[in-house]
Amino acid sequence: MKDSEENMEQRILECAEKLFLDKGYNLASTTEIAKEAGCTQALVHYYFRTKENLFQKIFDRKLSLFLAPFAESDNSTLPFAELLESKVRIFFDSVAQNQKMPFMLLSEIMSSTTQRAYIRDKITEICGVMSLEFNRRVEAEVASGNIRPVTGVDIMLDIFSLVMSFFMLLPVLEDLDVVTDENREAFIKERRTHIIETLIHCIKK
Amino acid sequence: MKDSEENMEQRILECAEKLFLDKGYNLASTTEIAKEAGCTQALVHYYFRTKENLFQKIFDRKLSLFLAPFAESDNSTLPFAELLESKVRIFFDSVAQNQKMPFMLLSEIMSSTTQRAYIRDKITEICGVMSLEFNRRVEAEVASGNIRPVTGVDIMLDIFSLVMSFFMLLPVLEDLDVVTDENREAFIKERRTHIIETLIHCIKK
């Protein structure tokens, strides 16, 4: 009852999210989550019964928020190069605001087959329609000879790879002093531009 | 003394490597490693004292083997596009033979600052010279107007991102039935070609 502005269940969710993102599922213990939230460990289980439940609730919400902007952006009337640029920009900015999500997502992908099935369903649910449309669009562009023969899957993989890896590798770039506190913001912006240009070049004949 | 062909210390190393790659540092217990190797858990500690030691020894060796082909390939006499193709091909094939390394490497990068410092030093040690030469070459090509203005760092990031992410995302592609047992080999080969073409397109003016 210290913080009158929000209840303990909410606090637990917030602290758990932070710890799961920082340390991953296994290293974030319900004991530590409770400590961070300012309650006993038993209370965490009172509200969410199992650690697995708690995690899944957080991960589910996070994954939706993470993918939504990318999935929802409908730019079907744009020329293809601009559509591509818009897609990358939106996804890049979504990741920039959730810089720990790529690693969390990958960890879950590696963790178990069931978790992967869950993620697959979630991706299909959120991105399925957009993905189908995108694939069709790419096919149409290829058929009409506007771009070189690539598949929608290839381009999607390119986008995911370039954007997610960049943020996962940022800490290394900082260690190597390629990225510093001074140039950080500019570097990120330039990288976004580079990725957009790379992808646009990549589809050119 | 069951397996006469190799000693137990070696067996432990091999089983530990497999388990660390499969489950990650935290979920691979010395208990399980011992069980897999066919000895008691105490013996694992007899040979390597701590789990951390054991892991570091394996990771160190694995990281060297993983980066070496990429670092050592000297193609400085080739035209730049061919040099790029060669670099990607070599790194792609190295990852293809160590498909779990990208995730292990990322996990360690995320795990702690000390581990990151260690990785930074290792990368510098193995790739430092090559990296410097590559950067100079890129600058020269840009200066002479052969390619569009990009940095060596950008291209390195592109290569690492596209190649490592592809193998980390493979399980998802399999879940989505984009990759199956039948097309797997061909798909991987085509992806390698696509990445090479993308990077070559990307440097064109």
Place this chain on the structure above:
DNA sequence: ATTATCTATAGATCTATAGATAATGC
């Protein structure tokens, strides 16, 4: 003698639950 291997166990977690007590809403 030395090295390899085992048994047994201490000590540190961690998750989950049972059961007691305090706070809150009627």
Place this chain on the structure above:
DNA sequence: ATTATCTATAGATCTATAGATAATGC
């Protein structure tokens, strides 16, 4: 009465070590 919170504890790991015993190399 119901809901929120705490104390205490069971039971499952896991790492690391001490101390005993078996195997090996002179």
